[in-house]
Amino acid sequence: MEIVEAKQTRRDFFKFSALSLGAVVATPSLIAGTAHPGMSVYGGYTKNRVGSLAQLKKTGELDFSYPDENALCKAVYVNNEVKAYSIICTHKGCPTVYNQEKAMFECPCHFTKYDAKNNGQMVIGQATGALPRVLLEIRGDDIFAMGVDGLIFGRINNNVG
Amino acid sequence: MALTLNDRLPIPPKNAEVKNVTCEFCIVGCGYKSYKWPLGKEGTYKDNALGIDLSQQQPTYGEWCSERMYNTITDRDGGKYNLMVIPDQACVVNVGQNSVRGGMMGVSTFNAASPTRDRLKDPQIFRGGMLMESSWEEATSIIAKVYKKIIDNDGADEISHKTFDHGGGGGGFENTWGTGKLFHAAIGTASASIHNRPAYNSEVHSSREMGVGELNSSYYDTSISDTMLVIGCNPYECQTNLFNLHMQANLDGSTLEAKKKEYDKGESVSKGKIIFVDPRRTASITNSIAIAGKENVLHLQIKPGQDITLMNALVSYIIEQGWEAKEFIKNHTENFDAMYKVNKVSLEYASALTNISVSDIKKAAEWIAKPKPSGHRPRNAIYYEKGIIWGIKNYENVASIVNLALLTHSVGRVGTGVCRAGGHQEGYTRPEYHGPSRQNLAVIDTDIIEGKYLVYSIWGTNPFGQSIATQRLRNAVSKRSQIVKDAINGYHGNDLDELCDIIYNACKSGGLFVVDVDIYPTQSSERAHIVLPAATTMEMNLTSMSGERRMRLSEKVMDAPGTAKPDCLIAADIANALKAEYLKSGNKVMAKRFEGFEWKNEEDSFKDGFAGQGSKMASQGGSTGTLATYKLLRDAGNNGVQLPIVKVENGKLIGTRLNYTDGKFGTKSGRATFLSTPQPAMPKQVAKQVKRYKYWVNTGRINEVWQSNYHTGRLEFTAKRWPMAPLEIHPSDAKELGITSGDIVQLNNDYGSTRAIAIVTDAVRKGEVFGAFGFQNSIINDLCTDYVDPDTKIPFYKGTAANIVKVGRSEGLIKDMTFLERA
Numbered sequence: 001m002e003i004v005e006a007k008q009t010r011r012d013f014f015k016f017s018a019l020s021l022g023a024v025v026a027t028p029s030l031i032a033g034t035a036h037p038g039m040s041v042y043g044g045y046t047k048n049r050v051g052s053l054a055q056l057k058k059t060g061e062l063d064f065s066y067p068d069e070n071a072l073c074k075a076v077y078v079n080n081e082v083k084a085y086s087i088i089c090t091h092k093g094c095p096t097v098y099n100q101e102k103a104m105f106e107c108p109c110h111f112t113k114y115d116a117k118n119n120g121q122m123v124i125g126q127a128t129g130a131l132p133r134v135l136l137e138i139r140g141d142d143i144f145a146m147g148v149d150g151l152i153f154g155r156i157n158n159n160v161g
Numbered sequence: 162m163a164l165t166l167n168d169r170l171p172i173p174p175k176n177a178e179v180k181n182v183t184c185e186f187c188i189v190g191c192g193y194k195s196y197k198w199p200l201g202k203e204g205t206y207k208d209n210a211l212g213i214d215l216s217q218q219q220p221t222y223g224e225w226c227s228e229r230m231y232n233t234i235t236d237r238d239g240g241k242y243n244l245m246v247i248p249d250q251a252c253v254v255n256v257g258q259n260s261v262r263g264g265m266m267g268v269s270t271f272n273a274a275s276p277t278r279d280r281l282k283d284p285q286i287f288r289g290g291m292l293m294e295s296s297w298e299e300a301t302s303i304i305a306k307v308y309k310k311i312i313d314n315d316g317a318d319e320i321s322h323k324t325f326d327h328g329g330g331g332g333g334f335e336n337t338w339g340t341g342k343l344f345h346a347a348i349g350t351a352s353a354s355i356h357n358r359p360a361y362n363s364e365v366h367s368s369r370e371m372g373v374g375e376l377n378s379s380y381y382d383t384s385i386s387d388t389m390l391v392i393g394c395n396p397y398e399c400q401t402n403l404f405n406l407h408m409q410a411n412l413d414g415s416t417l418e419a420k421k422k423e424y425d426k427g428e429s430v431s432k433g434k435i436i437f438v439d440p441r442r443t444a445s446i447t448n449s450i451a452i453a454g455k456e457n458v459l460h461l462q463i464k465p466g467q468d469i470t471l472m473n474a475l476v477s478y479i480i481e482q483g484w485e486a487k488e489f490i491k492n493h494t495e496n497f498d499a500m501y502k503v504n505k506v507s508l509e510y511a512s513a514l515t516n517i518s519v520s521d522i523k524k525a526a527e528w529i530a531k532p533k534p535s536g537h538r539p540r541n542a543i544y545y546e547k548g549i550i551w552g553i554k555n556y557e558n559v560a561s562i563v564n565l566a567l568l569t570h571s572v573g574r575v576g577t578g579v580c581r582a583g584g585h586q587e588g589y590t591r592p593e594y595h596g597p598s599r600q601n602l603a604v605i606d607t608d609i610i611e612g613k614y615l616v617y618s619i620w621g622t623n624p625f626g627q628s629i630a631t632q633r634l635r636n637a638v639s640k641r642s643q644i645v646k647d648a649i650n651g652y653h654g655n656d657l658d659e660l661c662d663i664i665y666n667a668c669k670s671g672g673l674f675v676v677d678v679d680i681y682p683t684q685s686s687e688r689a690h691i692v693l694p695a696a697t698t699m700e701m702n703l704t705s706m707s708g709e710r711r712m713r714l715s716e717k718v719m720d721a722p723g724t725a726k727p728d729c730l731i732a733a734d735i736a737n738a739l740k741a742e743y744l745k746s747g748n749k750v751m752a753k754r755f756e757g758f759e760w761k762n763e764e765d766s767f768k769d770g771f772a773g774q775g776s777k778m779a780s781q782g783g784s785t786g787t788l789a790t791y792k793l794l795r796d797a798g799n800n801g802v803q804l805p806i807v808k809v810e811n812g813k814l815i816g817t818r819l820n821y822t823d824g825k826f827g828t829k830s831g832r833a834t835f836l837s838t839p840q841p842a843m844p845k846q847v848a849k850q851v852k853r854y855k856y857w858v859n860t861g862r863i864n865e866v867w868q869s870n871y872h873t874g875r876l877e878f879t880a881k882r883w884p885m886a887p888l889e890i891h892p893s894d895a896k897e898l899g900i901t902s903g904d905i906v907q908l909n910n911d912y913g914s915t916r917a918i919a920i921v922t923d924a925v926r927k928g929e930v931f932g933a934f935g936f937q938n939s940i941i942n943d944l945c946t947d948y949v950d951p952d953t954k955i956p957f958y959k960g961t962a963a964n965i966v967k968v969g970r971s972e973g974l975i976k977d978m979t980f981l982e983r984a
């Protein structure tokens with residue numbers, strides 16, 4: 001899979017963060033979830049191209065890593081929307097398996113389940129919340145990852161690792 | 162600014178204060194470590210209190226603090242701190258794992274800028290038409306003056322109370338001792354009831370009378386059993402780490418080596434099997450199948466109320482096959498023949514009543530009792546919980562299971578046990594309760610509805626959501642409380658004696674003086690005249706024991722909000738205020754009854770009660786509880802000691818993994834007693850509802866919600882996940898009623914009406930719905946009848962019927978819910 005590195009300066013990032021969600025959506029984009037007021041206090045995310053929208057629509061799911069190669073993520077196409085999540089279960093860190101038919105991320109370790117359509121909300125399980133959402137920007141056919149909302153398992157800061 | 166940093170957390174520096182915390186939620190009692198350090202200070206990736214390189218992605222199962230394990234807190238001196246509460250890798254109970262509940266201990270702590278902001282902070286008194294701030298002195302002296310007048314004129318039994326008696330969740334030996342000493346010994350009232358039920362009784366009377374204490378095994382023994390039999394109990398959602406660590410390890414074969422080590426020489430060893438008896442398909446069942454395969458999981462989808470018949474059928478078939486533990490029965494039990502004479506049923510008869518096929522009953526019996534290839538008897542870990550305890554007839558329900566355990570020697574043997582799975586942790590140490598026998602106990606909440614008593618003291622519980630016929634109870638207490646409120650409203654002076662005379666007189670004309678002690682405002686505080694704020698877990702030192710009798714000291718980490726106090730010290734304040742009133746009136750004899758509450762802190766209560774009384778009082782520590790000290794417990798850390806304590810060796814507490822290994826049981830003869838357990842008929846109140854209303858209503862817990870939903874109903878994640886009680890309903894019933902998932906539905910019967918959010922699922926059967934209990938804004942117990950088992954006064958919370966209609970839909974309410982299949 002092709003990952004286009006589009007390095008952003010810290011200033012750029014804050015420019016992005018400062019945009020209202022509406023403004024971002026107004027560029028033809030789809031964003032997983034709502035921005036959190038305190039999101040990215042540390043910034044430091046790079047903007048990465050993670051794949052093609054046409055391809056995702058065809059296959060329904062798309063693997064990528066973000067914000068670094070140790071952070072497994074998946075974009076899914078559900079309800080005519082693109083959503084993307086860190087797939088590492090926020091219970092004890094097992095990689096979840098995506099069940100496309102049910103649009104559900106399922107953890108094989110202790111059976112935590114997350115709803116792909118509904119911002120990674122926990123259906124049942126032992127994590128303490130939803131899967132972290134990857135914030136996306138879509139320009140034409142390009143899907144870009146912009147940041148991660150929610151702490152990735154095994155990190156004290158999403159930008160380590 | 163807690164809860165706004167959602168892609169990073171501060172790093173605990175090396176000098177962060179580290180404490181042992183036992184999970185405040187379910188009975189499993191998982192170990193946690195708290196890290197506390199000043200706000201604005203941080204360690205570094207390489208140099209930090211966790212002792213790991215935080216610049217790296219941690220591995221699966223590695224140490225991690227989720228956002229909800231974190232909070233910012235403020236101590237009374239104004240100091241602001243970061244707080245992390247993360248599962249302890251070194252604890253043998255949970256080995257670094259959390260459940261959704263325990264994992265939210267951090268975010269559940271008091272933070273004035275978070276959803277926990279409405280914790281009760283200072284005493285309040287009803288004056289001028291509302292609750293207003295008071296002082297501890299004023300509030301406790303009003304209580305003392307009113308109580309004294311009642312004790313002197315009407316007798317102590319006019320003071321009724323409903324007081325928590327559990328460990329965990331702010332409970333523990335310190336607090337049950339304080340409140341127990343106040344009510345049982347000092348005030349001396351027998352009008353008592355317990356946090357989750359309307360009388361003062363055991364949930365497992367029959368097991369105890371059979372000589373078998375209800376927590377006789379260990380999680381380790383469960384993990385090395387051959388067969389786990391789980392009845393009316395959903396451990397994945399309610400005793401999570403018992404399931405995720407110990408049952409799972411048994412099912413997936415991780416404990417085969419341990420089995421080889423622990424079993425007899427030459428005994429067959431294999432992966433564990435599991436049998437569930439439940440009217441629903443629960444997440445525990447689907448997850449067990451995912452772990453062990455269909456061939457090792459048996460779901461006996463029982464018709465509600467027929468558990469006794471099923472147990473009797475298993476007993477009968479096992480005896481017919483000659484698989485019973487003959488030597489054990491002969492040497493260590495009594496009453497076997499009398500039991501069998503009454504309990505004997507045919508499989509065909511049992512199958513017709515229970516709705517379980519003859520072949521499945523046989524299969525279960527084989528898993529439980531058919532000799533293994535080596536000829537050895539299977540080792541069974543038997544668990545039951547609220548599906549049995551809150552069942553059709555508490556006494557026989559529990560006894561029928563213990564019969565099966567005795568028949569198959571599933572107690573006092575490695576890899577066996579017959580235990581309640583449990584709700585809360587335990588923490589009972591109280592002076593003996595001098596009430597009548599179990600058949601004659603007062604059903605306090607029914608009495609209150611009928612106009613009895615002058616006082617209703619509610620302590621650490623909300624009976625208005627969690628008793629029988631709760632809508633009637635709410636209405637009755639509202640009316641009776643209002644009589645006192647009106648009287649108080651008519652008085653504008655500040656002479657406390659005058660005020661208390663007015664309160665007393667209002668009580669004598671149909672009123673009810675309501676005192677509420679709690680950590681949050683509830684439907685109880687709405688009806689109260691005095692509200693006192695209590696401290697909870699992490700705000701005081703607390704000792705409790707778990708479902709395997711593991712006792713720990715859960716340490717104080719932070720100050721309680723406002724002037725909130727440990728419950729034991731609140732009890733002491735009330736006792737001391739009463740003593741002062743009696744001394745003032747020159748009654749030295751009565752003043753003496755209120756002596757012995759000169760406690761400065763919770764440890765004083767511990768020393769007086771658990772560690773001071775030994776077998777002189779009713780204590781889960783037994784006679785060797787006197788060996789326990791805070792120091793020894795602190796040193797024992799999160800692994801603590803399994804009660805009873807055997808001895809102290811080189812500064813270490815040595816405990817007991819399994820009870821009854823010597824074959825001596827808790828009866829006069831030392832033999833465990835079989836009991837006759839005939840299947841009872843449906844109680845007439847319940848039968849009437851079934852006749853008049855279409856849907857059988859079962860109720861229970863759900864994973865993400867803890868008990869009365871006091872924290873979880875507030876916290877952002879859980880409050881959005883479950884904004885109201887969910888009601889599981891079968892697709893064909895839903896279709897008939899025009900209901901889809903997410904609709905608000907109304908349920909009603911002769912006892913009340915309530916609302917819930919429909920979840921359409923075939924986890925329940927047609928004609929049977931399942932509603933979650935504990936929600937303060939949608940109370941399923943409003944439909945519960947006023948029936949209690951005449952032999953134990955324990956309710957049948959899980960048995961009622963109702964009609965259901967669709968009300969409509971509120972998309973805003975369900976925005977963050979998900980309706981995907983949970984099981």
Ligand code: SF4
Pocket residue numbers: 184185186187188189190191255258259260261262263264400401402403
């Ligand atoms: S399983 Fe029970 S004790 Fe353990 S973390 Fe969860 S709620 Fe707490």
Ligand code: FES
Pocket residue numbers: 089090091092093094107108109110111112125126127
């Ligand atoms: S690691 Fe996913 S459920 Fe435990």
